[in-house]
Amino acid sequence: MTEPSFADEVKERPTSVPPLRAHSPEVSAAKARRWGAFYYAEQVLRVMKGYGWSIFLYSVGQPAAYLFAMGVGLATLVDTGGAAAFGGVSYITFIAPALLISAAVMTAATEFTFPVMDGFKWRRVYFGPHASPLTPEQIAGGQIIAVTVRFFLQSAIYFVIVALFGASPSGWGWVSILVATLAGLAFGLPLMAYAATIKEDKGQFAMVMRFIVMPLFLFSGTFFPLDTLPVAVRWVGWISPIWHGTELGRVVSYGYEESPVLTIIHIAFLLGLAWLGWVLTKRQFARRMGQ
Protein backbone atom coordinates (compact mmCIF):
# COMPACT_ATOMS: atom_id res chain seq x y z
CA MET A 1 0.00 0.00 0.00
CA THR A 2 2.71 2.46 0.93
CA GLU A 3 5.08 1.81 -1.91
CA PRO A 4 6.84 5.04 -2.89
CA SER A 5 5.19 6.57 -5.90
CA PHE A 6 5.72 9.49 -8.14
CA ALA A 7 3.11 11.41 -6.19
CA ASP A 8 6.01 12.92 -4.25
CA GLU A 9 7.55 14.71 -7.17
CA VAL A 10 4.16 15.62 -8.62
CA LYS A 11 2.86 17.80 -5.87
CA GLU A 12 4.41 20.49 -3.83
CA ARG A 13 2.22 20.52 -0.77
CA PRO A 14 2.75 22.17 2.57
CA THR A 15 4.63 19.69 4.74
CA SER A 16 1.82 19.62 7.29
CA VAL A 17 -0.52 17.99 4.75
CA PRO A 18 0.46 14.42 3.96
CA PRO A 19 0.84 13.98 0.21
CA LEU A 20 -1.93 12.17 -1.62
CA ARG A 21 -0.77 8.84 -2.83
CA ALA A 22 -2.46 6.25 -4.93
CA HIS A 23 -1.53 2.72 -4.01
CA SER A 24 0.75 0.93 -6.46
CA PRO A 25 -0.52 -0.56 -9.72
CA GLU A 26 0.17 -4.00 -8.27
CA VAL A 27 -2.25 -3.30 -5.43
CA SER A 28 -4.82 -1.88 -7.86
CA ALA A 29 -4.63 -4.99 -10.01
CA ALA A 30 -4.87 -7.36 -7.06
CA LYS A 31 -7.89 -5.53 -5.65
CA ALA A 32 -9.57 -5.34 -9.02
CA ARG A 33 -9.02 -9.03 -9.68
CA ARG A 34 -10.72 -9.78 -6.41
CA TRP A 35 -13.48 -7.18 -6.14
CA GLY A 36 -13.82 -5.83 -9.66
CA ALA A 37 -17.39 -6.98 -10.22
CA PHE A 38 -18.47 -5.21 -7.04
CA TYR A 39 -16.69 -2.02 -8.08
CA TYR A 40 -18.69 -2.02 -11.27
CA ALA A 41 -21.89 -2.90 -9.42
CA GLU A 42 -21.28 0.19 -7.31
CA GLN A 43 -21.23 2.33 -10.43
CA VAL A 44 -24.47 0.84 -11.77
CA LEU A 45 -26.19 1.33 -8.42
CA ARG A 46 -25.02 4.94 -8.27
CA VAL A 47 -26.60 5.52 -11.67
CA MET A 48 -29.79 3.73 -10.58
CA LYS A 49 -29.93 5.96 -7.52
CA GLY A 50 -30.30 8.86 -9.93
CA TYR A 51 -33.72 7.54 -10.90
CA GLY A 52 -34.37 5.81 -7.60
CA TRP A 53 -37.71 7.51 -7.07
CA SER A 54 -39.18 6.27 -10.29
CA ILE A 55 -37.96 2.75 -9.49
CA PHE A 56 -39.55 3.01 -6.06
CA LEU A 57 -42.87 4.30 -7.33
CA TYR A 58 -42.94 1.64 -10.02
CA SER A 59 -42.18 -1.01 -7.40
CA VAL A 60 -45.02 0.17 -5.16
CA GLY A 61 -47.52 1.39 -7.72
CA GLN A 62 -47.48 -1.61 -10.02
CA PRO A 63 -48.28 -4.29 -7.43
CA ALA A 64 -50.84 -2.10 -5.72
CA ALA A 65 -52.65 -1.48 -9.00
CA TYR A 66 -52.56 -5.11 -10.13
CA LEU A 67 -53.56 -6.53 -6.78
CA PHE A 68 -56.42 -4.09 -6.51
CA ALA A 69 -57.70 -4.63 -10.06
CA MET A 70 -57.30 -8.40 -10.22
CA GLY A 71 -57.27 -9.49 -6.63
CA VAL A 72 -60.11 -7.29 -5.45
CA GLY A 73 -62.05 -6.31 -8.56
CA LEU A 74 -61.84 -9.41 -10.74
CA ALA A 75 -61.83 -11.67 -7.68
CA THR A 76 -65.40 -10.70 -6.77
CA LEU A 77 -66.48 -12.54 -9.93
CA VAL A 78 -63.88 -15.33 -9.82
CA ASP A 79 -64.25 -16.25 -6.18
CA THR A 80 -67.98 -16.91 -6.56
CA GLY A 81 -67.03 -19.86 -8.77
CA GLY A 82 -65.60 -21.60 -5.75
CA ALA A 83 -62.11 -21.62 -4.34
CA ALA A 84 -61.54 -25.22 -5.35
CA ALA A 85 -60.38 -24.22 -8.82
CA PHE A 86 -57.49 -22.35 -7.26
CA GLY A 87 -56.40 -24.96 -4.78
CA GLY A 88 -58.66 -23.81 -2.02
CA VAL A 89 -57.37 -20.28 -1.68
CA SER A 90 -58.83 -16.91 -2.61
CA TYR A 91 -58.09 -15.59 -6.08
CA ILE A 92 -55.86 -12.81 -4.77
CA THR A 93 -53.77 -15.32 -2.85
CA PHE A 94 -53.55 -17.44 -6.01
CA ILE A 95 -52.31 -14.65 -8.28
CA ALA A 96 -50.12 -12.70 -5.82
CA PRO A 97 -47.03 -14.95 -6.24
CA ALA A 98 -47.51 -14.90 -10.01
CA LEU A 99 -47.62 -11.11 -10.08
CA LEU A 100 -44.54 -10.92 -7.89
CA ILE A 101 -42.56 -13.21 -10.20
CA SER A 102 -43.87 -11.53 -13.36
CA ALA A 103 -42.85 -8.11 -12.07
CA ALA A 104 -39.27 -9.31 -11.58
CA VAL A 105 -39.22 -10.85 -15.07
CA MET A 106 -40.54 -7.66 -16.63
CA THR A 107 -37.90 -5.65 -14.83
CA ALA A 108 -35.34 -8.11 -16.17
CA ALA A 109 -36.64 -7.45 -19.66
CA THR A 110 -35.72 -3.78 -19.33
CA GLU A 111 -32.59 -3.95 -17.14
CA PHE A 112 -30.84 -6.57 -19.28
CA THR A 113 -31.60 -5.09 -22.68
CA PHE A 114 -31.36 -1.32 -23.15
CA PRO A 115 -28.55 -0.79 -20.62
CA VAL A 116 -26.48 -3.47 -22.42
CA MET A 117 -26.99 -1.69 -25.72
CA ASP A 118 -26.03 1.53 -23.94
CA GLY A 119 -22.87 -0.13 -22.69
CA PHE A 120 -21.68 -1.42 -26.04
CA LYS A 121 -23.08 1.04 -28.47
CA TRP A 122 -25.14 4.08 -27.54
CA ARG A 123 -23.08 5.73 -24.87
CA ARG A 124 -20.39 3.05 -24.74
CA VAL A 125 -20.38 3.08 -20.94
CA TYR A 126 -18.62 -0.30 -20.76
CA PHE A 127 -15.52 1.02 -22.49
CA GLY A 128 -14.54 3.36 -19.68
CA PRO A 129 -14.17 0.61 -17.07
CA HIS A 130 -12.80 -1.68 -19.78
CA ALA A 131 -9.67 0.50 -19.93
CA SER A 132 -9.28 0.14 -16.15
CA PRO A 133 -8.11 -3.07 -14.45
CA LEU A 134 -11.64 -4.50 -14.68
CA THR A 135 -12.24 -7.40 -17.07
CA PRO A 136 -15.23 -7.74 -19.43
CA GLU A 137 -16.48 -10.60 -17.27
CA GLN A 138 -16.40 -8.38 -14.20
CA ILE A 139 -18.24 -5.61 -16.00
CA ALA A 140 -21.00 -8.06 -16.93
CA GLY A 141 -20.93 -9.49 -13.43
CA GLY A 142 -21.14 -6.06 -11.83
CA GLN A 143 -24.18 -5.12 -13.83
CA ILE A 144 -25.81 -8.41 -12.86
CA ILE A 145 -25.05 -7.86 -9.18
CA ALA A 146 -26.59 -4.39 -9.29
CA VAL A 147 -29.72 -5.60 -11.06
CA THR A 148 -29.98 -8.48 -8.59
CA VAL A 149 -30.02 -5.91 -5.80
CA ARG A 150 -32.83 -4.14 -7.60
CA PHE A 151 -34.80 -7.39 -8.07
CA PHE A 152 -34.43 -8.11 -4.40
CA LEU A 153 -35.51 -4.68 -3.15
CA GLN A 154 -38.35 -4.42 -5.61
CA SER A 155 -39.61 -7.90 -4.73
CA ALA A 156 -39.34 -7.12 -1.03
CA ILE A 157 -41.53 -4.04 -1.48
CA TYR A 158 -43.95 -6.09 -3.56
CA PHE A 159 -44.05 -8.76 -0.91
CA VAL A 160 -44.84 -6.26 1.82
CA ILE A 161 -47.78 -4.97 -0.21
CA VAL A 162 -48.99 -8.52 -0.91
CA ALA A 163 -48.78 -9.22 2.80
CA LEU A 164 -50.77 -6.07 3.53
CA PHE A 165 -53.50 -7.36 1.21
CA GLY A 166 -53.43 -10.50 3.37
CA ALA A 167 -52.50 -12.55 0.34
CA SER A 168 -49.51 -14.44 1.76
CA PRO A 169 -50.87 -16.59 4.57
CA SER A 170 -47.83 -18.87 5.01
CA GLY A 171 -44.98 -17.96 7.37
CA TRP A 172 -42.59 -18.86 4.56
CA GLY A 173 -44.07 -16.29 2.21
CA TRP A 174 -40.98 -14.08 2.37
CA VAL A 175 -39.01 -16.77 0.52
CA SER A 176 -40.91 -15.69 -2.59
CA ILE A 177 -38.67 -12.58 -2.59
CA LEU A 178 -35.73 -14.88 -3.30
CA VAL A 179 -37.73 -16.89 -5.80
CA ALA A 180 -38.65 -13.72 -7.69
CA THR A 181 -35.01 -12.62 -7.70
CA LEU A 182 -33.97 -16.00 -9.09
CA ALA A 183 -36.71 -15.96 -11.72
CA GLY A 184 -35.60 -12.49 -12.79
CA LEU A 185 -32.07 -13.80 -13.33
CA ALA A 186 -33.26 -16.99 -15.04
CA PHE A 187 -35.14 -14.94 -17.60
CA GLY A 188 -32.75 -11.99 -17.66
CA LEU A 189 -29.32 -13.57 -18.09
CA PRO A 190 -30.03 -15.42 -21.34
CA LEU A 191 -31.63 -12.19 -22.54
CA MET A 192 -28.50 -10.27 -21.54
CA ALA A 193 -26.36 -12.69 -23.55
CA TYR A 194 -28.61 -12.04 -26.53
CA ALA A 195 -28.57 -8.27 -25.98
CA ALA A 196 -24.76 -8.36 -25.96
CA THR A 197 -24.76 -9.79 -29.49
CA ILE A 198 -26.87 -6.98 -30.94
CA LYS A 199 -24.86 -4.47 -32.95
CA GLU A 200 -27.75 -2.47 -34.31
CA ASP A 201 -31.07 -1.66 -32.71
CA LYS A 202 -33.81 -2.68 -35.08
CA GLY A 203 -36.50 -2.88 -32.45
CA GLN A 204 -35.44 -6.33 -31.21
CA PHE A 205 -36.16 -5.44 -27.60
CA ALA A 206 -39.70 -4.36 -28.37
CA MET A 207 -40.17 -7.70 -30.13
CA VAL A 208 -38.85 -9.52 -27.06
CA MET A 209 -41.40 -7.67 -24.96
CA ARG A 210 -44.30 -8.39 -27.30
CA PHE A 211 -43.58 -11.90 -28.45
CA ILE A 212 -41.76 -13.42 -25.49
CA VAL A 213 -42.51 -11.56 -22.27
CA MET A 214 -46.23 -10.98 -22.86
CA PRO A 215 -47.09 -14.57 -23.94
CA LEU A 216 -45.07 -15.93 -21.03
CA PHE A 217 -46.89 -13.56 -18.70
CA LEU A 218 -50.31 -14.67 -19.97
CA PHE A 219 -49.74 -18.41 -20.38
CA SER A 220 -47.58 -19.30 -17.40
CA GLY A 221 -50.36 -20.24 -15.03
CA THR A 222 -50.40 -16.65 -13.91
CA PHE A 223 -54.14 -15.91 -13.83
CA PHE A 224 -55.43 -19.50 -13.98
CA PRO A 225 -53.81 -22.87 -13.34
CA LEU A 226 -51.70 -24.09 -16.24
CA ASP A 227 -53.65 -27.36 -16.51
CA THR A 228 -56.80 -25.48 -17.49
CA LEU A 229 -55.07 -24.67 -20.78
CA PRO A 230 -55.26 -27.12 -23.72
CA VAL A 231 -52.26 -29.45 -23.77
CA ALA A 232 -51.17 -27.91 -27.06
CA VAL A 233 -50.18 -24.63 -25.38
CA ARG A 234 -49.16 -25.90 -21.98
CA TRP A 235 -45.55 -26.19 -23.11
CA VAL A 236 -45.36 -22.41 -23.03
CA GLY A 237 -45.64 -22.70 -19.25
CA TRP A 238 -43.17 -25.54 -19.00
CA ILE A 239 -40.38 -23.54 -20.61
CA SER A 240 -41.36 -20.35 -18.86
CA PRO A 241 -39.30 -19.06 -15.92
CA ILE A 242 -42.48 -17.26 -14.85
CA TRP A 243 -44.36 -20.55 -14.47
CA HIS A 244 -41.53 -22.30 -12.60
CA GLY A 245 -41.07 -19.27 -10.37
CA THR A 246 -44.81 -18.86 -9.80
CA GLU A 247 -45.30 -22.49 -8.79
CA LEU A 248 -42.45 -22.15 -6.32
CA GLY A 249 -43.93 -18.89 -5.07
CA ARG A 250 -47.25 -20.62 -4.47
CA VAL A 251 -45.59 -23.39 -2.52
CA VAL A 252 -43.93 -20.93 -0.16
CA SER A 253 -46.71 -18.37 0.15
CA TYR A 254 -49.76 -20.57 0.79
CA GLY A 255 -48.51 -24.12 0.99
CA TYR A 256 -49.65 -25.10 -2.49
CA GLU A 257 -49.26 -28.83 -2.69
CA GLU A 258 -47.13 -30.23 -5.44
CA SER A 259 -44.78 -33.17 -5.72
CA PRO A 260 -41.36 -32.43 -4.22
CA VAL A 261 -39.87 -33.66 -7.48
CA LEU A 262 -41.63 -30.82 -9.26
CA THR A 263 -40.34 -28.34 -6.71
CA ILE A 264 -36.80 -29.55 -7.35
CA ILE A 265 -37.37 -29.31 -11.09
CA HIS A 266 -38.54 -25.69 -10.71
CA ILE A 267 -35.43 -24.76 -8.75
CA ALA A 268 -33.12 -26.67 -11.08
CA PHE A 269 -34.75 -25.13 -14.15
CA LEU A 270 -34.37 -21.58 -12.85
CA LEU A 271 -30.79 -22.12 -11.66
CA GLY A 272 -29.88 -23.86 -14.91
CA LEU A 273 -31.27 -21.09 -17.06
CA ALA A 274 -29.51 -18.42 -15.01
CA TRP A 275 -26.23 -20.34 -15.17
CA LEU A 276 -26.50 -20.86 -18.92
CA GLY A 277 -27.27 -17.17 -19.39
CA TRP A 278 -24.24 -16.19 -17.30
CA VAL A 279 -21.86 -18.46 -19.24
CA LEU A 280 -23.09 -17.10 -22.56
CA THR A 281 -23.05 -13.52 -21.30
CA LYS A 282 -19.49 -13.53 -20.06
CA ARG A 283 -18.29 -15.23 -23.22
CA GLN A 284 -20.04 -12.65 -25.38
CA PHE A 285 -18.76 -9.73 -23.30
CA ALA A 286 -15.18 -11.00 -23.53
CA ARG A 287 -15.52 -11.54 -27.26
CA ARG A 288 -17.07 -8.19 -27.99
CA MET A 289 -14.70 -6.17 -25.84
CA GLY A 290 -11.52 -7.99 -26.86
CA GLN A 291 -11.52 -6.86 -30.47
Place this chain on the structure above:
Amino acid sequence: MSTEEAGSAHESGSAARPYVITAENLTKTYGDVTAVDGISFSVPAGESFGLLGPNGAGKSTTMKMIGGVAQRTSGSLTIMGLDPEQHGPEVRAHLGVVPQQDNLDEELRVRDNLLVYGRYFGLPISYLRPKADELLEFAQLTDKAKSKVDALSGGMKRRLTIARSLINEPRILLLDEPTTGLDPQARHILWDRLFRLKEQGVTLILTTHYMDEAEQLCDRLIVVDKGRIMAEGSPASLIRDYSTREVLELRFGSERNASVGAELEGIGERLETLPDRVLIYTHDGEAALEEVSARGLRPLTSLVRRSSLEDVFLRLTGRSLVD
Protein backbone atom coordinates in the same frame (compact mmCIF):
# COMPACT_ATOMS: atom_id res chain seq x y z
CA MET B 1 9.30 -4.67 -13.43
CA SER B 2 7.54 -2.38 -11.02
CA THR B 3 6.57 1.26 -11.18
CA GLU B 4 9.19 1.95 -8.62
CA GLU B 5 11.99 0.74 -10.86
CA ALA B 6 10.71 2.68 -13.81
CA GLY B 7 10.37 5.76 -11.64
CA SER B 8 13.82 5.64 -10.13
CA ALA B 9 15.43 4.84 -13.45
CA HIS B 10 13.88 7.97 -14.82
CA GLU B 11 15.41 10.12 -12.12
CA SER B 12 18.84 8.69 -12.76
CA GLY B 13 18.90 10.19 -16.24
CA SER B 14 17.91 9.33 -19.76
CA ALA B 15 20.80 6.99 -20.51
CA ALA B 16 19.63 4.35 -18.05
CA ARG B 17 15.94 4.66 -18.75
CA PRO B 18 14.32 1.27 -19.12
CA TYR B 19 11.77 0.60 -21.80
CA VAL B 20 8.24 0.75 -20.51
CA ILE B 21 6.75 -0.44 -23.78
CA THR B 22 8.28 -2.83 -26.28
CA ALA B 23 6.49 -3.99 -29.41
CA GLU B 24 7.93 -6.40 -31.90
CA ASN B 25 6.30 -7.31 -35.19
CA LEU B 26 2.98 -6.33 -33.71
CA THR B 27 0.19 -7.37 -36.06
CA LYS B 28 -3.56 -7.14 -35.93
CA THR B 29 -5.95 -8.35 -38.58
CA TYR B 30 -9.72 -8.10 -38.69
CA GLY B 31 -10.82 -10.77 -41.15
CA ASP B 32 -9.05 -9.90 -44.39
CA VAL B 33 -8.07 -6.44 -43.28
CA THR B 34 -4.65 -5.94 -41.78
CA ALA B 35 -4.98 -2.95 -39.47
CA VAL B 36 -1.48 -3.18 -37.99
CA ASP B 37 1.14 -4.85 -40.13
CA GLY B 38 4.19 -5.94 -38.18
CA ILE B 39 5.30 -2.78 -36.41
CA SER B 40 8.15 -2.64 -33.89
CA PHE B 41 9.06 0.11 -31.46
CA SER B 42 10.24 0.68 -27.90
CA VAL B 43 9.43 3.55 -25.58
CA PRO B 44 11.70 4.45 -22.65
CA ALA B 45 10.24 5.76 -19.40
CA GLY B 46 9.44 9.46 -19.44
CA GLU B 47 9.45 9.80 -23.19
CA SER B 48 6.69 11.45 -25.09
CA PHE B 49 6.10 9.15 -28.02
CA GLY B 50 3.77 9.79 -30.92
CA LEU B 51 2.06 7.74 -33.58
CA LEU B 52 1.38 10.00 -36.51
CA GLY B 53 -0.72 8.99 -39.46
CA PRO B 54 -3.95 9.48 -41.36
CA ASN B 55 -7.28 8.02 -40.31
CA GLY B 56 -7.28 4.27 -40.69
CA ALA B 57 -3.49 3.97 -40.43
CA GLY B 58 -3.73 1.58 -37.50
CA LYS B 59 -2.93 4.06 -34.72
CA SER B 60 -6.00 3.41 -32.59
CA THR B 61 -5.71 -0.34 -33.00
CA THR B 62 -2.11 -0.14 -31.78
CA MET B 63 -3.26 1.92 -28.82
CA LYS B 64 -5.93 -0.62 -27.97
CA MET B 65 -3.39 -3.41 -27.98
CA ILE B 66 -1.06 -1.40 -25.73
CA GLY B 67 -4.03 -0.65 -23.49
CA GLY B 68 -4.71 -4.35 -23.12
CA VAL B 69 -8.20 -4.13 -24.57
CA ALA B 70 -7.62 -5.62 -28.01
CA GLN B 71 -5.91 -8.94 -28.70
CA ARG B 72 -3.06 -8.94 -31.16
CA THR B 73 -2.98 -11.40 -34.03
CA SER B 74 0.77 -11.98 -33.83
CA GLY B 75 4.02 -10.44 -32.64
CA SER B 76 5.02 -9.62 -29.11
CA LEU B 77 4.15 -6.74 -26.83
CA THR B 78 5.16 -5.94 -23.28
CA ILE B 79 4.09 -3.07 -21.05
CA MET B 80 6.21 -2.65 -17.90
CA GLY B 81 7.60 -6.07 -18.75
CA LEU B 82 4.14 -7.68 -18.81
CA ASP B 83 2.17 -9.13 -21.67
CA PRO B 84 -1.19 -7.33 -21.70
CA GLU B 85 -2.98 -10.47 -22.86
CA GLN B 86 -1.69 -12.54 -19.96
CA HIS B 87 -1.78 -9.81 -17.34
CA GLY B 88 -4.56 -7.50 -18.50
CA PRO B 89 -5.56 -6.10 -15.10
CA GLU B 90 -1.91 -5.65 -14.02
CA VAL B 91 -1.02 -3.82 -17.23
CA ARG B 92 -4.11 -1.65 -17.17
CA ALA B 93 -3.45 -0.75 -13.54
CA HIS B 94 -0.26 0.99 -14.75
CA LEU B 95 -2.02 3.02 -17.42
CA GLY B 96 -4.13 6.09 -17.80
CA VAL B 97 -6.21 5.96 -20.96
CA VAL B 98 -7.81 8.76 -22.94
CA PRO B 99 -9.80 7.08 -25.70
CA GLN B 100 -10.58 8.64 -29.03
CA GLN B 101 -14.28 8.84 -28.16
CA ASP B 102 -15.10 10.21 -24.74
CA ASN B 103 -16.92 7.55 -22.73
CA LEU B 104 -17.72 9.49 -19.61
CA ASP B 105 -20.71 8.47 -17.57
CA GLU B 106 -23.26 11.01 -18.70
CA GLU B 107 -25.69 10.07 -15.96
CA LEU B 108 -23.24 10.93 -13.20
CA ARG B 109 -22.01 14.34 -12.20
CA VAL B 110 -18.57 15.58 -13.15
CA ARG B 111 -16.86 14.88 -9.84
CA ASP B 112 -18.64 11.52 -9.43
CA ASN B 113 -17.17 10.40 -12.74
CA LEU B 114 -13.73 10.69 -11.17
CA LEU B 115 -14.73 8.97 -7.93
CA VAL B 116 -16.39 6.04 -9.66
CA TYR B 117 -13.46 5.56 -12.01
CA GLY B 118 -11.01 5.56 -9.14
CA ARG B 119 -13.00 2.80 -7.50
CA TYR B 120 -12.21 0.54 -10.46
CA PHE B 121 -8.61 0.66 -9.25
CA GLY B 122 -9.71 -0.25 -5.75
CA LEU B 123 -8.70 3.19 -4.50
CA PRO B 124 -10.26 4.17 -1.18
CA ILE B 125 -12.74 7.04 -1.00
CA SER B 126 -10.49 8.82 1.51
CA TYR B 127 -7.88 9.13 -1.25
CA LEU B 128 -10.34 9.71 -4.06
CA ARG B 129 -12.18 12.72 -2.62
CA PRO B 130 -9.17 15.05 -2.33
CA LYS B 131 -7.62 13.57 -5.47
CA ALA B 132 -10.76 14.28 -7.48
CA ASP B 133 -10.71 17.90 -6.31
CA GLU B 134 -7.06 18.21 -7.21
CA LEU B 135 -7.66 16.80 -10.69
CA LEU B 136 -10.68 19.01 -11.27
CA GLU B 137 -8.46 21.96 -10.56
CA PHE B 138 -5.79 20.61 -12.88
CA ALA B 139 -8.42 20.27 -15.60
CA GLN B 140 -9.86 23.71 -14.81
CA LEU B 141 -13.25 22.22 -14.02
CA THR B 142 -13.54 23.02 -10.32
CA ASP B 143 -16.64 25.14 -10.78
CA LYS B 144 -18.26 22.37 -12.83
CA ALA B 145 -17.76 19.70 -10.18
CA LYS B 146 -21.48 19.29 -9.57
CA SER B 147 -22.63 19.74 -13.16
CA LYS B 148 -24.01 16.95 -15.26
CA VAL B 149 -21.56 15.75 -17.89
CA ASP B 150 -24.16 16.62 -20.56
CA ALA B 151 -23.75 20.28 -19.76
CA LEU B 152 -20.03 20.37 -20.58
CA SER B 153 -18.54 21.61 -23.84
CA GLY B 154 -16.45 19.29 -26.00
CA GLY B 155 -13.21 20.71 -24.65
CA MET B 156 -14.38 20.36 -21.06
CA LYS B 157 -15.39 16.74 -21.62
CA ARG B 158 -11.98 16.04 -23.08
CA ARG B 159 -10.28 17.63 -20.08
CA LEU B 160 -12.50 15.62 -17.75
CA THR B 161 -11.55 12.44 -19.60
CA ILE B 162 -7.89 13.35 -19.12
CA ALA B 163 -8.48 14.10 -15.44
CA ARG B 164 -10.21 10.75 -15.12
CA SER B 165 -7.26 8.97 -16.70
CA LEU B 166 -4.98 10.43 -14.02
CA ILE B 167 -7.01 9.26 -11.01
CA ASN B 168 -4.68 6.31 -10.38
CA GLU B 169 -1.53 8.42 -10.86
CA PRO B 170 -0.39 6.42 -13.88
CA ARG B 171 3.20 6.54 -15.06
CA ILE B 172 2.09 5.84 -18.61
CA LEU B 173 -0.66 7.85 -20.27
CA LEU B 174 -2.23 6.71 -23.54
CA LEU B 175 -3.90 9.49 -25.51
CA ASP B 176 -5.77 8.60 -28.67
CA GLU B 177 -6.24 11.78 -30.70
CA PRO B 178 -6.58 13.91 -27.60
CA THR B 179 -7.51 17.15 -29.35
CA THR B 180 -9.47 16.05 -32.40
CA GLY B 181 -12.61 18.12 -32.75
CA LEU B 182 -11.55 20.83 -30.31
CA ASP B 183 -11.28 24.52 -31.08
CA PRO B 184 -7.79 26.09 -31.08
CA GLN B 185 -8.12 27.59 -27.61
CA ALA B 186 -9.23 24.31 -26.06
CA ARG B 187 -6.36 22.54 -27.80
CA HIS B 188 -3.81 24.93 -26.36
CA ILE B 189 -5.16 24.43 -22.84
CA LEU B 190 -4.89 20.68 -23.32
CA TRP B 191 -1.39 20.86 -24.71
CA ASP B 192 -0.37 22.89 -21.69
CA ARG B 193 -1.79 20.25 -19.32
CA LEU B 194 -0.11 17.44 -21.20
CA PHE B 195 3.18 19.30 -21.20
CA ARG B 196 3.00 19.58 -17.42
CA LEU B 197 2.51 15.85 -17.12
CA LYS B 198 5.49 15.31 -19.36
CA GLU B 199 7.54 17.54 -17.09
CA GLN B 200 6.52 15.34 -14.19
CA GLY B 201 8.05 12.39 -15.97
CA VAL B 202 4.87 10.69 -17.13
CA THR B 203 5.42 8.65 -20.28
CA LEU B 204 3.00 9.92 -22.93
CA ILE B 205 1.94 7.78 -25.84
CA LEU B 206 -0.23 9.73 -28.22
CA THR B 207 -1.75 9.35 -31.62
CA THR B 208 -2.58 12.31 -33.73
CA HIS B 209 -3.09 13.39 -37.27
CA TYR B 210 -2.16 16.94 -36.45
CA MET B 211 1.38 17.94 -37.35
CA ASP B 212 1.53 20.82 -34.94
CA GLU B 213 0.42 18.61 -32.10
CA ALA B 214 3.10 16.07 -32.85
CA GLU B 215 5.73 18.80 -33.09
CA GLN B 216 4.62 20.36 -29.83
CA LEU B 217 4.31 17.27 -27.71
CA CYS B 218 6.44 14.44 -29.05
CA ASP B 219 10.08 13.75 -28.29
CA ARG B 220 10.02 11.01 -30.85
CA LEU B 221 7.45 9.64 -33.21
CA ILE B 222 6.71 7.04 -35.77
CA VAL B 223 4.92 7.90 -38.98
CA VAL B 224 2.40 5.16 -39.67
CA ASP B 225 0.55 4.46 -42.88
CA LYS B 226 -1.52 1.39 -43.77
CA GLY B 227 -0.43 -0.35 -40.61
CA ARG B 228 3.30 0.03 -41.28
CA ILE B 229 5.98 2.33 -39.93
CA MET B 230 7.17 4.69 -42.67
CA ALA B 231 9.74 6.58 -40.60
CA GLU B 232 10.86 7.06 -37.05
CA GLY B 233 12.67 9.86 -35.21
CA SER B 234 12.29 13.19 -33.46
CA PRO B 235 10.17 15.78 -35.28
CA ALA B 236 13.30 17.78 -36.09
CA SER B 237 15.27 14.81 -37.37
CA LEU B 238 12.39 13.60 -39.51
CA ILE B 239 12.15 17.01 -41.12
CA ARG B 240 15.89 17.08 -41.62
CA ASP B 241 15.98 13.60 -43.12
CA TYR B 242 12.90 13.70 -45.29
CA SER B 243 12.44 17.33 -46.18
CA THR B 244 14.34 20.54 -46.81
CA ARG B 245 14.66 23.50 -44.52
CA GLU B 246 12.08 25.61 -46.30
CA VAL B 247 9.15 25.17 -48.60
CA LEU B 248 7.85 27.55 -51.23
CA GLU B 249 4.13 27.18 -51.83
CA LEU B 250 2.80 28.52 -55.10
CA ARG B 251 -0.77 28.70 -56.33
CA PHE B 252 -1.38 29.19 -60.02
CA GLY B 253 -5.07 28.33 -59.94
CA SER B 254 -6.40 24.81 -60.03
CA GLU B 255 -6.19 24.52 -63.82
CA ARG B 256 -2.60 25.63 -64.22
CA ASN B 257 -0.96 23.97 -61.17
CA ALA B 258 -0.38 20.71 -63.00
CA SER B 259 0.83 22.18 -66.30
CA VAL B 260 3.26 24.69 -64.82
CA GLY B 261 5.39 21.89 -63.36
CA ALA B 262 7.70 21.61 -66.37
CA GLU B 263 8.47 25.32 -66.28
CA LEU B 264 9.51 25.10 -62.63
CA GLU B 265 11.93 22.26 -63.28
CA GLY B 266 15.31 22.77 -61.61
CA ILE B 267 14.21 25.21 -58.94
CA GLY B 268 14.87 23.89 -55.45
CA GLU B 269 15.62 20.29 -54.66
CA ARG B 270 12.25 18.73 -55.25
CA LEU B 271 8.87 19.60 -56.60
CA GLU B 272 5.50 18.35 -55.41
CA THR B 273 2.35 19.12 -57.35
CA LEU B 274 -0.89 19.02 -55.40
CA PRO B 275 -4.35 19.76 -56.81
CA ASP B 276 -4.48 23.19 -55.17
CA ARG B 277 -0.82 24.21 -55.08
CA VAL B 278 2.75 23.45 -56.07
CA LEU B 279 5.36 22.89 -53.38
CA ILE B 280 9.02 23.58 -54.02
CA TYR B 281 11.38 22.05 -51.45
CA THR B 282 14.50 24.14 -51.01
CA HIS B 283 16.93 25.36 -48.36
CA ASP B 284 16.19 28.97 -49.34
CA GLY B 285 12.59 29.78 -50.13
CA GLU B 286 13.08 33.45 -50.98
CA ALA B 287 15.81 32.66 -53.49
CA ALA B 288 13.55 30.05 -55.08
CA LEU B 289 10.74 32.59 -55.34
CA GLU B 290 13.06 35.06 -57.09
CA GLU B 291 14.00 32.34 -59.54
CA VAL B 292 10.33 31.68 -60.24
CA SER B 293 9.79 35.39 -61.01
CA ALA B 294 12.94 35.47 -63.12
CA ARG B 295 11.44 32.73 -65.31
CA GLY B 296 8.48 34.98 -65.92
CA LEU B 297 5.99 32.91 -63.94
CA ARG B 298 3.33 34.81 -62.03
CA PRO B 299 1.70 32.71 -59.30
CA LEU B 300 -1.58 33.99 -57.83
CA THR B 301 -0.15 33.60 -54.34
CA SER B 302 3.17 32.55 -52.91
CA LEU B 303 4.30 31.63 -49.43
CA VAL B 304 7.66 30.74 -47.96
CA ARG B 305 7.51 28.63 -44.81
CA ARG B 306 9.56 26.22 -42.72
CA SER B 307 9.26 22.54 -43.47
CA SER B 308 6.86 20.65 -41.22
CA LEU B 309 5.93 17.06 -40.51
CA GLU B 310 3.18 17.44 -43.07
CA ASP B 311 5.90 17.63 -45.71
CA VAL B 312 7.57 14.56 -44.28
CA PHE B 313 4.32 12.69 -44.49
CA LEU B 314 3.66 13.89 -48.00
CA ARG B 315 7.12 12.79 -49.05
CA LEU B 316 6.74 9.36 -47.47
CA THR B 317 3.23 8.53 -48.57
CA GLY B 318 2.41 10.89 -51.40
CA ARG B 319 -0.69 11.97 -49.53
CA SER B 320 -1.78 14.66 -47.13
CA LEU B 321 -2.47 13.58 -43.57
CA VAL B 322 -5.97 14.91 -43.26
CA ASP B 323 -7.85 13.91 -46.39
